[in-house]
Amino acid sequence: xxxxxxxxxxxxxxxxxxxxxxxxxxxxxxxxxxxxxxxxxxxxxxxxxxxxxxxxxxxxxxxxxxxxxxxxxxxxxxxxxxxxxxxxxxxxxxxxxxxxxxxxxxxxxxxxxxxxxxxxxxxxxxxxxxxxxxxxxxxxxxxxxxxxxxxxxxxxxxxxxxxxxxxxxxxxxxxxxxxxxxxxxxxxxxxxxxx
Amino acid sequence: xxxxxxxxxxxxxxxxxxxxxxxxxxxxxxxxxxxxxxxxxxxxxxxxxxxxxxxxxxxxxxxxxxxxxxxxxxxxxxxxxxxxxxxxxxxxxxxxxxxxxxx
Numbered sequence: 318x319x320x321x322x323x324x325x326x327x328x329x330x331x332x333x334x335x336x337x338x339x340x341x342x343x344x345x346x347x348x349x350x351x352x353x354x355x356x357x358x359x360x361x362x363x364x365x366x367x368x369x370x371x372x373x374x375x376x377x378x379x380x381x382x383x384x385x386x387x388x389x390x391x392x393x394x395x396x397x398x399x400x401x402x403x404x405x406x407x408x409x410x411x412x413x414x415x416x417x418x419x420x421x422x423x424x425x426x427x428x429x430x431x432x433x434x435x436x437x438x439x440x441x442x443x444x445x446x447x448x449x450x451x452x453x454x455x456x457x458x459x460x461x462x463x464x465x466x467x468x469x470x471x472x473x474x475x476x477x478x479x480x481x482x483x484x485x486x487x488x489x490x491x492x493x494x495x496x497x498x499x500x501x502x503x504x505x506x507x508x509x510x511x512x
Numbered sequence: 513x514x515x516x517x518x519x520x521x522x523x524x525x526x527x528x529x530x531x532x533x534x535x536x537x538x539x540x541x542x543x544x545x546x547x548x549x550x551x552x553x554x555x556x557x558x559x560x561x562x563x564x565x566x567x568x569x570x571x572x573x574x575x576x577x578x579x580x581x582x583x584x585x586x587x588x589x590x591x592x593x594x595x596x597x598x599x600x601x602x603x604x605x606x607x608x609x610x611x612x613x614x615x
Contacts, residue, residue, distance in 0.1 A: 328543040352549035421522030433538045439582045442527035449523045457530040
């Protein structure tokens with residue numbers, strides 16, 4: 318499925334609904350723009366990269382992160398967002414151990430922390446296939462894991478969101494935490510890339 | 513558990529390869545960002561809750577669900593709930609139709 322449908326008609330429909338909601342006082346004028354700005358400013362894969370780099374350089378933080386991610390990420394002044402806080406679980410890749418995250422039913426993802434998820438994450442193909450054939454799906458991302466690596470697929474829900482802690486690459490001992498963070502990709506945080 | 517709905521695709525056969533879009537932006541069009549924000553605000557105001565939103569997505573007609581893009585599904589679920597909750601009438605939702613008339 319493509320996200321590239323002709324968007325002009327639906328753009329008009331959305332504007333129409335938004336105008337009605339503003340006229341009825343359900344949503345205040347300008348509130349939607351504020352919300353979009355906050356979303357784009359607050360959620361980003363860079364937040365996940367910072368968490369990973371800290372975990373790579375501070376073993377005690379890593380332990381706290383794996384035990385209780387919601388609390389640990391506050392040390393980096395990050396959170397899963399206000400209101401009813403969603404549970405975040407961080408799962409660590411290790412030798413012979415690889416993790417991949419999906420939401421088979423919909424698109425659950427740590428959006429307030431990492432920004433909107435990529436379209437492929439929300440696609441029916443990814444959701445249907447990764448639980449049955451994770452190696453095949455990782456192959457779609459050019460990720461070939463050794464045959465004896467155990468792959469665990471985590472199915473997110475409305476209440477529980479997941480983030481993968483990738484393994485620190487070899488030969489990065491001399492890098493600073495900031496340099497390490499720059500190595501981490503969004504796909505690494507979902508599990509469709511090594512880092 | 514009842515009979516599974518069309519959103520319950522985990523393990524379903526017949527889908528093609530996953531295609532990744534290089535350098536994908538957070539949203540592909542402004543209206544997607546607007547829907548995202550609108551939904552968050554409607555949930556915050558208590559017009560409906562997160563579970564009701566998921567339910568509205570999940571009870572879409574399978575043929576519509578499978579051919580709609582991700583945020584087209586959101587449009588369908590949000591407008592369904594706005595009508596069911598009595599915030600807007602179906603006629604009001606349909607009012608603008610396809611955007612040409614409001615120029």
